[in-house]
Amino acid sequence: MNAVESNSTAATRERILDAAEALFAEHGLAGTAVRDIARDVGLTAASLYNHFDGKQDLYEAVLERGVRPLIEIMQQAEAEGSEERDRGELIERVMQHLGTRPHLPRLIHHEVISGGSYLAKLGRTWLRPLIATGVAEMKRQSDTNWSEDEFPYVLGAWMNLVFGHFAMAPMLGIVFDNDPLAPESIERQTRFLQKLARLMATGDSEA
Amino acid sequence: MNAVESNSTAATRERILDAAEALFAEHGLAGTAVRDIARDVGLTAASLYNHFDGKQDLYEAVLERGVRPLIEIMQQAEAEGSEERDRGELIERVMQHLGTRPHLPRLIHHEVISGGSYLAKLGRTWLRPLIATGVAEMKRQSDTNWSEDEFPYVLGAWMNLVFGHFAMAPMLGIVFDNDPLAPESIERQTRFLQKLARLMATGDSEA
Amino acid sequence: MNAVESNSTAATRERILDAAEALFAEHGLAGTAVRDIARDVGLTAASLYNHFDGKQDLYEAVLERGVRPLIEIMQQAEAEGSEERDRGELIERVMQHLGTRPHLPRLIHHEVISGGSYLAKLGRTWLRPLIATGVAEMKRQSDTNWSEDEFPYVLGAWMNLVFGHFAMAPMLGIVFDNDPLAPESIERQTRFLQKLARLMATGDSEA
Amino acid sequence: MNAVESNSTAATRERILDAAEALFAEHGLAGTAVRDIARDVGLTAASLYNHFDGKQDLYEAVLERGVRPLIEIMQQAEAEGSEERDRGELIERVMQHLGTRPHLPRLIHHEVISGGSYLAKLGRTWLRPLIATGVAEMKRQSDTNWSEDEFPYVLGAWMNLVFGHFAMAPMLGIVFDNDPLAPESIERQTRFLQKLARLMATGDSEA
DNA sequence: GATGAATGAGGATTCATTCAT
DNA sequence: AATGAATGAATCCTCATTCAT
Numbered sequence: 001m002n003a004v005e006s007n008s009t010a011a012t013r014e015r016i017l018d019a020a021e022a023l024f025a026e027h028g029l030a031g032t033a034v035r036d037i038a039r040d041v042g043l044t045a046a047s048l049y050n051h052f053d054g055k056q057d058l059y060e061a062v063l064e065r066g067v068r069p070l071i072e073i074m075q076q077a078e079a080e081g082s083e084e085r086d087r088g089e090l091i092e093r094v095m096q097h098l099g100t101r102p103h104l105p106r107l108i109h110h111e112v113i114s115g116g117s118y119l120a121k122l123g124r125t126w127l128r129p130l131i132a133t134g135v136a137e138m139k140r141q142s143d144t145n146w147s148e149d150e151f152p153y154v155l156g157a158w159m160n161l162v163f164g165h166f167a168m169a170p171m172l173g174i175v176f177d178n179d180p181l182a183p184e185s186i187e188r189q190t191r192f193l194q195k196l197a198r199l200m201a202t203g204d205s206e207a
Numbered sequence: 208m209n210a211v212e213s214n215s216t217a218a219t220r221e222r223i224l225d226a227a228e229a230l231f232a233e234h235g236l237a238g239t240a241v242r243d244i245a246r247d248v249g250l251t252a253a254s255l256y257n258h259f260d261g262k263q264d265l266y267e268a269v270l271e272r273g274v275r276p277l278i279e280i281m282q283q284a285e286a287e288g289s290e291e292r293d294r295g296e297l298i299e300r301v302m303q304h305l306g307t308r309p310h311l312p313r314l315i316h317h318e319v320i321s322g323g324s325y326l327a328k329l330g331r332t333w334l335r336p337l338i339a340t341g342v343a344e345m346k347r348q349s350d351t352n353w354s355e356d357e358f359p360y361v362l363g364a365w366m367n368l369v370f371g372h373f374a375m376a377p378m379l380g381i382v383f384d385n386d387p388l389a390p391e392s393i394e395r396q397t398r399f400l401q402k403l404a405r406l407m408a409t410g411d412s413e414a
Numbered sequence: 415m416n417a418v419e420s421n422s423t424a425a426t427r428e429r430i431l432d433a434a435e436a437l438f439a440e441h442g443l444a445g446t447a448v449r450d451i452a453r454d455v456g457l458t459a460a461s462l463y464n465h466f467d468g469k470q471d472l473y474e475a476v477l478e479r480g481v482r483p484l485i486e487i488m489q490q491a492e493a494e495g496s497e498e499r500d501r502g503e504l505i506e507r508v509m510q511h512l513g514t515r516p517h518l519p520r521l522i523h524h525e526v527i528s529g530g531s532y533l534a535k536l537g538r539t540w541l542r543p544l545i546a547t548g549v550a551e552m553k554r555q556s557d558t559n560w561s562e563d564e565f566p567y568v569l570g571a572w573m574n575l576v577f578g579h580f581a582m583a584p585m586l587g588i589v590f591d592n593d594p595l596a597p598e599s600i601e602r603q604t605r606f607l608q609k610l611a612r613l614m615a616t617g618d619s620e621a
Numbered sequence: 622m623n624a625v626e627s628n629s630t631a632a633t634r635e636r637i638l639d640a641a642e643a644l645f646a647e648h649g650l651a652g653t654a655v656r657d658i659a660r661d662v663g664l665t666a667a668s669l670y671n672h673f674d675g676k677q678d679l680y681e682a683v684l685e686r687g688v689r690p691l692i693e694i695m696q697q698a699e700a701e702g703s704e705e706r707d708r709g710e711l712i713e714r715v716m717q718h719l720g721t722r723p724h725l726p727r728l729i730h731h732e733v734i735s736g737g738s739y740l741a742k743l744g745r746t747w748l749r750p751l752i753a754t755g756v757a758e759m760k761r762q763s764d765t766n767w768s769e770d771e772f773p774y775v776l777g778a779w780m781n782l783v784f785g786h787f788a789m790a791p792m793l794g795i796v797f798d799n800d801p802l803a804p805e806s807i808e809r810q811t812r813f814l815q816k817l818a819r820l821m822a823t824g825d826s827e828a
Numbered sequence: 829g830a831t832g833a834a835t836g837a838g839g840a841t842t843c844a845t846t847c848a849t
Numbered sequence: 850a851a852t853g854a855a856t857g858a859a860t861c862c863t864c865a866t867t868c869a870t
Contacts, residue, residue: 008850009850012850025320026320026321026322027237027321028235028237028238028317028320028321029238030234030235030237030238031235031236031237031238031321033842033843033844034843034844034845035842035843035844043850043851043852044851044852044853045843045844045845045852046845046846046847046851046852046853046854047850047851047852049844049845049846050850050851051850054844054845055843055844055845106320109316109320109374109375110235110317110320112374112375112377112378113232113233113235113313113316113317113374113375113377114233114234114235114238115233115377119377119378119381120381122378123378123381123382124381127378127381127382128381128382131382131383145402145406150399150402152383153395153396153399154399156371156372156375156379156383157368157371157399157403159371159375160367160368160371160372160375161364161367161368161371163371164363164364164366164367164368164370164371165363165367167316167319167320168316168319168320168363168366168367170319170320170322170326171319171326171329171330171334172363174326174327174330174331174334174335175330175334175335175338176338176359176363188360189360192357192360192361192364195352195357196364196407199352199406199407199410200403200406203406203410215833216832216833219833240859240860240861241860241861241862242859242860242861250833250834250835251834251835251836252835252860252861252862253834253835253836253837253862253863253864254833254834254835256861256862256863257832257833257834258833261861261862262860262861262862422829423829426829439734440734440735440736441651441735442649442651442652442731442734442735443652444648444649444651444652445649445650445651445652445735447863447864447865448864448865448866449863449864449865457829457830457831458830458831458832459831459864459865459866460830460831460832460833460866460867460868461829461830461831463865463866463867464829464830465829468865468866469864469865469866520734523730523734523788523789524649524731524734526788526789526791526792527646527647527649527727527730527731527788527789527791528647528648528649528652529647529791533791533792533795534795536792537792537795537796538795541792541795541796542795542796545796545797559816559820564813564816566797567809567810567813568813570785570786570789570793570797571782571785571813571817573785573789574781574782574785574786574789575778575781575782575785577785578777578778578780578781578782578784578785579777579781581730581733581734582730582733582734582777582780582781584733584734584736584740585733585740585743585744585748586777588740588741588744588745588748588749589744589748589749589752590752590773590777602774603774606771606774606775606778609766609771610778610821613766613820613821613824614817614820617820617824617825618824629854630853630854633854654838654839654840655839655840655841656838656839656840664854664855664856665855665856665857666839666840666841666856667841667842667843667855667856667857667858668854668855668856670840670841670842671853671854671855672854675840675841676839676840676841
């Protein structure tokens with residue numbers, strides 16, 4: 001009974017996180033009402049406080065849950081070493097993951113744009129080490145069009161290209177009259193980015 | 208005297224737009240309090256209502272004022288015809304303009320991410336025609352690595368690269384420890400994008 | 415020029431009173447915005463203050479202008495003496511006047527129901543003397559069904575019958591599917607009240 | 622416990638309705654501040670929103686609660702059939718009820734005068750059927766002074782006489798120097814109206 | 829006499845949060 | 850764990866009024 005009970009509450013917690021993620025992604029922290037999150041879960045606002053300490057706490061839990069797998073993908077790629085690693089494969093993994101959690105990029109964009117308090121943690125603690133590795137990696141590669149002081153720009157560009165596809169989806173959908181979040185759109189964007197990666201690295205689109 | 212008078216009231220309107228632009232860009236529509244905009248202008252919230260019909264109206268005026276010059280830059284480039292036009296020059300013009308109005312990309316990101324009501328107008332009325340021209344243009348060029356059905360992805364990528372630099376500035380600043388909005392950062396990003404443009408078009412970074 | 419000028423301002427004053435009368439009658443003092451009155455006259459709210467000291471002042475001017483002719487009708491009837499006076503004729507005169515100023519009864523109802531400050535003046539200064547005369551008059555008449563202590567009820571009934579027709583017009587219109595303010599409706603109501611007056615006085619509908 | 626709980630919250634709702642009824646009757650919808658209603662109940666304005674959806678909703682609930690018993694009295698009288706029914710008794714019942722809820726007539730007057738949105742419902746849904754029955758009833762009676770096309774005027778007159786006594790109470794109180802809402806005043810007005818009813822029906826005040 | 833701009837006061841409503849049940 | 854009720858703090862907005870022009 002206890003197990004079931006705590007299963008059930010863990011499930012509730014997760015459902016709250018799901019609802020919150022969707023709403024925070026769409027309306028941002030300020031634009032999302034606790035009551036609306038609760039409603040989407042089938043609860044009262046008061047009940048949320050049995051699971052989270054407050055709106056801010058819930059928001060951070062959503063970010064945490066969303067960002068962690070991304071970090072892990074990057075760290076794993078880093079750990080696998082440069083030999084086995086394939087630029088294209090990393091792109092694919094990240095795109096695949098974001099296709100599963102399409103709210104995440106918008107969530108992060110909101111946070112970044114607003115210069116939220118979670119931003120520093122995100123940037124300094126997680127992104128910076130990864131970037132360092134990325135730069136180190138680029139240095140070791142010889143087949144590149146970029147000089148060392150251009151590396152940050154290359155990495156920034158990748159960040160914008162990958163996240164932008166998801167975050168700007170509503171606009172892209174209108175402009176190009178398709179759904180950028182549909183699996184096949186993600187697939188095509190993945191291939192496009194892989195091709196671009198080859199171009200950027202070697203100037204050879206078939207490399 | 209009359210000129211001064213209308214100068215003064217027009218100036219007030221402009222000052223309100225300035226303050227609103229900064230706050231909306233940082234906190235979004237929901238996260239910005241009318242009273243805070245007013246305070247930044249040195250007015251009471253009530254006074255704003257002598258100049259705008261409400262928060263929503265003000266928000267749209269800010270977007271309108273911000274987006275219009277962008278559209279004009281694009282339309283002008285389009286009008287100049289393909290001979291005289293230089294890919295690199297368009298990138299430079301847009302980057303220069305956004306350097307002047309660094310709030311704009313965040314503003315647009317907010318709007319896009321939230322799927323705001325202004326979005327449809329933005330996309331359908333202004334962006335789509337420009338995209339159409341862009342696509343037509345790409346078709347006419349032979350020195351390209353891209354097939355026709357990849358064009359939208361190329362154009363989407365450019366949108367994300369240009370706007371992303373400004374919108375994600377807070378994060379980039381933390382990660383790379385510099386100020387992406389500083390003139391020389393913008394300059395370098397411009398050169399980076401121009402180089403990338405050459406790569407994307409021909410696979411030759413020195414083209 | 416001066417004469418024209420002051421004519422024109424007097425006319426403006428009157429137009430303001432007209433607009434205010436209509437709005438106050440419909441929405442009451444609290445429910446009417448100064449700006450709406452101004453708009454109906456083609457002015458700005460600020461301009462009203464060139465003609466009236468404020469909302470309250472304007473309201474009282476409207477009441478004053480509306481009530482005065484009523485008082486005069488009553489006083490004139492009183493002055494004419496009992497011989498020449500005809501119950502039916504007084505009813506007719508009042509009904510005719512109210513047909514001309516159909517807002518007045520609603521205006522007065524608002525004031526009465528809210529126990530407004532003008533009420534006491536209205537009641538004590540003007541109505542009470544008239545009532546006194548009315549009572550005296552009824553006493554002198556022998557052809558009546560009413561005892562002396564019923565007189566106030568009779569007079570109150572008349573007040574409600576006459577004013578009610580106009581004040582309750584919106585409801586009567588719905589219930590009976592006609593327009594109680596149309597001249598012929600007023601005409602018929604007048605004849606109805608005259609017949610009722612004969613009944614009340616003598617019990618004889620043909621008297 | 623549950624019963625107490627739901628008693629307590631239902632009681633709060635009722636207390637809000639009581640306070641709102643009094644204030645709406647005196648100042649109308651526009652003239653009444655939600656905060657004042659709350660204060661009279663011993664609550665914060667925000668708390669009212671736990672019980673009602675807003676000012677308008679509360680207003681309609683007050684009207685609904687007030688009008689329903691009236692409708693029921695009329696429908697019951699109608700159902701009892703004409704034999705057992707006594708004109709005088711219906712008058713008495715209505716007067717007695719209004720004596721209990723003296724705010725009601727002013728409330729309705731406000732609504733009628735302002736042509737409020739509840740008015741149509743009131744008139745069309747409830748009053749019109751009753752009027753139809755009233756007219757049918759009058760037709761069946763032979764001892765009357767009125768022709769068929771006068772019936773609406775007779776019924777309108779009754780409406781004004783009964784409601785007017787309460788709605789115009791503040792003015793009547795000043796003019797006749799008594800309290801029209803005191804039980805004995807209501808009693809006397811009832812007897813006056815009954816006598817008037819006999820006069821109107823047969824021309825015989827002793828019938 | 830008319831008006832645009834400014835404002836203090838207030839007014840309806842929302843919101844995050846607490847707490848007793 | 851869930852909730853109805855309560856609330857202080859905000860938020861958007863309206864309003865009557867003033868004043869310089």
